[in-house]
Amino acid sequence: GQNIDQPTEMTATEGAIVQINCTYQTSGFNGLFWYQQHAGEAPTFLSYNVLDGLEEKGRFSSFLSRSKGYSYLLLKELQMKDSASYLCAAMDSNYQLIWGAGTKLIIKP
């Protein structure tokens, strides 16, 4: 079956760095997405990886290892506004997104 695993909740300190991991099992693979979702709002796109390696975009970076079925989202210089849920989603061979349950990130001062 198809499955996405990510931690339910993480806590980090303002100004610090946090890494949110995601492992996936899908029928075929057409890329790995990370989305940010604040409570009561729709998700917003953060990153897309289809090749192995690290993609850096400002304070956020995303890593993919296709052979390991593994990705992580790295958030640097954490700000209070980064408190949100972070959703990992893998695109299968039918170009459908398989969603993880999301990781709730709590930032403390």
Place this chain on the structure above:
Amino acid sequence: GAVVSQHPSRVICKSGTSVKIECRSLDFQATTMFWYRQFPKKSLMLMATSNEGSKATYEQGVEKDKFLINHASLTLSTLTVTSAHPEDSSFYICSANPVEGQGVEQYFGPGTRLTVT
């Protein structure tokens, strides 16, 4: 950037009535739109894939006669919740792909909060 709108943003309706939710791609054409449902503290659940000019493809367990989807144009898809019940109360989100299924991100609408009393 690509913008997707949804209307209404919030709706309260009585049990037994029907509610229509619109999803529009404002600055691009979308041959495919997706409808999701999200329960509190849960991940997005894909309900159906809406294809312009053809019937929607529903996910297993989603009643197509209850959740009517119409994708009449390249910029508009509608979801109608028929004979709504309190258990249909949820956050409904649509998304659209500017290019059909080619690995680009989905652009999400802001969501519609449905409350059935």
